[in-house]
Amino acid sequence: MAALIKARKALGLCLRGCRSLSQLAELPETHQMLRQTCRDYADRELIPIAAKLDKEHSYPAQQIQELGAMGVMAMEVPEELGGAGMDYLAYSLAMEEISRGCASTGVVVSVNNSLYIGPILKFGTEEQKKQWITPFTTGEKVGCFALSEPGNGSDAGAASTMAHQEGDEWVLNGTKAWITNSWDASATVVFATTDKKLKHKGISAFLIPMPHPGLSLGKKEDKLGIKASSTANIILEDCRIPLGNMLGPRGAGFKIAMQTLDSGRIGIAAQALGIAQASLDCAADYAQKRTAFGAPISKLQSIQFKLADMAVAIESSRLLTWKAALLRDSKKPFTKEAAMAKLSASEAATMCSHQAIQVLGGMGYVEDMPAERHYRDARITEIYEGTSEIQRLVIASQLLKEYES
Amino acid sequence: MNLTTQSAASQPIKVESVGFGWPLIGCAGRWLPSGASTGFTLKCFRRVPRVKVNVSSTMSGRVLVGVKRVIDYAVKIRVKPDNSGVVTDGVKHSMNPFCEIAVEEAVKLKEKKFIKEVVAVSCGPQQSQETIRTALAMGADRGIHVEVTGKEYENIGPLQISKIMAALAKKEDAQLVILGKQAIDDDCNQTGQMTAALLDWPQGTFASELTLEGDKIKVVREIDGGLETIKINMPAVVTADLRLNTPRYATLPNIMKAKKKKIANMKPADLGVDLTSRRRGRYRGRRSARREEGTVY
Numbered sequence: 001m002a003a004l005i006k007a008r009k010a011l012g013l014c015l016r017g018c019r020s021l022s023q024l025a026e027l028p029e030t031h032q033m034l035r036q037t038c039r040d041y042a043d044r045e046l047i048p049i050a051a052k053l054d055k056e057h058s059y060p061a062q063q064i065q066e067l068g069a070m071g072v073m074a075m076e077v078p079e080e081l082g083g084a085g086m087d088y089l090a091y092s093l094a095m096e097e098i099s100r101g102c103a104s105t106g107v108v109v110s111v112n113n114s115l116y117i118g119p120i121l122k123f124g125t126e127e128q129k130k131q132w133i134t135p136f137t138t139g140e141k142v143g144c145f146a147l148s149e150p151g152n153g154s155d156a157g158a159a160s161t162m163a164h165q166e167g168d169e170w171v172l173n174g175t176k177a178w179i180t181n182s183w184d185a186s187a188t189v190v191f192a193t194t195d196k197k198l199k200h201k202g203i204s205a206f207l208i209p210m211p212h213p214g215l216s217l218g219k220k221e222d223k224l225g226i227k228a229s230s231t232a233n234i235i236l237e238d239c240r241i242p243l244g245n246m247l248g249p250r251g252a253g254f255k256i257a258m259q260t261l262d263s264g265r266i267g268i269a270a271q272a273l274g275i276a277q278a279s280l281d282c283a284a285d286y287a288q289k290r291t292a293f294g295a296p297i298s299k300l301q302s303i304q305f306k307l308a309d310m311a312v313a314i315e316s317s318r319l320l321t322w323k324a325a326l327l328r329d330s331k332k333p334f335t336k337e338a339a340m341a342k343l344s345a346s347e348a349a350t351m352c353s354h355q356a357i358q359v360l361g362g363m364g365y366v367e368d369m370p371a372e373r374h375y376r377d378a379r380i381t382e383i384y385e386g387t388s389e390i391q392r393l394v395i396a397s398q399l400l401k402e403y404e405s
Numbered sequence: 406m407n408l409t410t411q412s413a414a415s416q417p418i419k420v421e422s423v424g425f426g427w428p429l430i431g432c433a434g435r436w437l438p439s440g441a442s443t444g445f446t447l448k449c450f451r452r453v454p455r456v457k458v459n460v461s462s463t464m465s466g467r468v469l470v471g472v473k474r475v476i477d478y479a480v481k482i483r484v485k486p487d488n489s490g491v492v493t494d495g496v497k498h499s500m501n502p503f504c505e506i507a508v509e510e511a512v513k514l515k516e517k518k519f520i521k522e523v524v525a526v527s528c529g530p531q532q533s534q535e536t537i538r539t540a541l542a543m544g545a546d547r548g549i550h551v552e553v554t555g556k557e558y559e560n561i562g563p564l565q566i567s568k569i570m571a572a573l574a575k576k577e578d579a580q581l582v583i584l585g586k587q588a589i590d591d592d593c594n595q596t597g598q599m600t601a602a603l604l605d606w607p608q609g610t611f612a613s614e615l616t617l618e619g620d621k622i623k624v625v626r627e628i629d630g631g632l633e634t635i636k637i638n639m640p641a642v643v644t645a646d647l648r649l650n651t652p653r654y655a656t657l658p659n660i661m662k663a664k665k666k667k668i669a670n671m672k673p674a675d676l677g678v679d680l681t682s683r684r685r686g687r688y689r690g691r692r693s694a695r696r697e698e699g700t701v702y
Contacts, residue, residue, distance in 0.1 A: 029538070029664065030660055030661055030664050033539065033663070034660050036499075037654055037655050037657075037660065040654070041654050043479075066654070069656065070654050070656045070657060071658055075657065079658060084657035084661075085658065085661065086661065
């Protein structure tokens with residue numbers, strides 16, 4: 001009986017989420033306008049330069065500033081702090097459209113919104129919010145999120161970066177790896193162990209401005225994709241910060257990281273959707289123009305099946321992403337849905353970009369067409385902010401909780 | 406044409422109103438012979454018969470901006486199978502690019518505190534409200550949607566629109582009407598000129614620069630011969646050309662605020678406008694001629 005009630009509760013939760021999604025036969029007008037604005041921006045400002053940014057590995061500073069002026073760099077931040085005051089559904093729509101234009105710009109926007117501003121907005125004091133969020137809403141400054149280390153990525157609980165108190169300062173020592181935005185950021189959220197004995201309950205979060213004495217950056221990684229965003233190590237050697245720079249209570253670091261990544265997953269799912277959509281657009285457009293065997297190749301079933309599979313993967317991932325965003329906006333538990341969205345969208349992105357190259361044939365392999373760039377950009381979405389394997393673990397653990405008797 | 410170049414001896418005559426010669430100037434566009442320089446500025450003041458215009462000494466500070474919902478410029482246009490028109494169902498529509506420039510100019514004037522209120526006007530079916538909302542998101546204060554639907558909408562043209570704009574300009578006591586120079590679907594380039602004629606107001610068409618000086622406007626016009634600067638009294642009609650400004654992207658907070666701004670609904674009959682079309686011919690769509698490869702002269 002208890003099991004039934006629990007199951008019904010779980011189902012009810014799902015249905016409530018579903019009901020609001022089914023009422024969502026069409027997006028609200030503001031969200032449609034927002035989506036259109038971001039799409040226009042991506043079409044006019046990002047698509048023309050995306051290939052160049054990728055080739056030259058150059059950070060899109062001007063575009064980030066323009067996006068900041070539009071309010072896209074701090075979408076969830078309330079207007080009093082300088083943000084756009086919008087919900088997560090709006091954020092995922094904006095992320096998708098921007099990533100459709102340029103995936104690197106998308107990741108810069110995502111890291112700033114979800115990974116840097118996200119935890120400060122949720123766990124920071126009013127003072128911290130004013131100091132660490134408001135200057136980062138305009139696009140002039142971006143932040144980054146330093147959790148991974150050379151020794152642990154998925155194993156986030158084993159942070160070997162140490163922090164100890166010396167008088168009225170925290171002193172941090174250690175190395176963080178794979179930090180997106182590192183070379184362009186003006187601040188970072190760093191996770192360090194304050195009490196090794198407490199294992200993952202002994203990790204705390206800190207805010208460090210960049211540049212800062214004791215904080216240095218490793219060399220920029222030469223990545224396969226998203227080349228316009230910088231990824232490097234952050235090395236902390238006796239990095240001293242005031243006591244007030246601790247984010248949240250002591251020992252809450254792991255919880256902060258996990259909750260932040262939950263929300264970040266929706267942003268990354270949206271980025272993956274953008275890349276997948278760009279691949280589909282590229283493939284479908286090419287298929288209608290390229291003729292072989294006397295007709296455009298879009299008349300061939302094998303091409304049609306590929307395009308259909310791509311469209312289904314994208315649409316289902318999109319609905320999962322929107323559902324996760326809606327659940328988060330209604331303050332309901334969304335961990336499982338966010339993990340599902342990220343898993344589905346990132347696998348859709350790799351599948352779609354792979355098939356897009358296949359549809360384009362030889363043209364898909366050269367830099368003249370964007371298909372090869374989408375293929376390279378898509379790959380990272382299955383790895384960062386929780387690998388696909390971790391997502392499966394998260395989904396399974398949430399799922400099994402629902403079936404517990 | 407009533408053009409007189411300024412010479413040392415002659416007195417520049419200020420334009421106060423517009424006579425019937427004006428609409429011809431806009432439509433007369435001659436092709437320049439190749440190699441003609443268009444870079445020099447022609448400073449000239451037009452000699453036009455003075456007509457008394459009722460201009461209130463205290464300007465209302467209200468600008469009317471016309472925005473048209475057209476098929477998006479990036480869409481590939483398809484002609485209907487029966488050649489009666491172009492396919493519009495399910496096709497992406499957006500605000501006419503010249504209307505975007507007009508809205509941007511009006512919002513800029515408001516930001517510089519030259520004017521107090523920007524009213525966006527659109528004539529068309531229900532979907533025209535989206536275009537008005539875009540104008541509101543760019544910074545317009547309120548919108549007016551003049552509802553024209555179905556067969557009526559297919560048959561109206563610049564004459565009917567300019568009648569509506571003229572009626573609204575009088576009703577709203579506008580001090581300035583800014584329109585795009587032309588719409589990208591019909592390329593008529595007539596509405597601004599006709600509106601000015603119906604209102605008996607001065608007009609500054611093809612504006613690439615607009616400055617308000619007291620109760621006058623200085624307009625730099627892009628014409629075939631180059632650039633021409635004129636000074637006209639307000640109230641006036643100005644049509645925006647490409648280089649007037651670069652329209653802004655709507656910011657997210659403005660998109661949210663646009664939701665709360667009011668759009669008034671009305672019918673052309675409420676303004677006393679008769680929409681009967683003066684056109685007799687039927688639209689015959691034709692695909693553009695196939696061009697052969699060869700030398701381009």
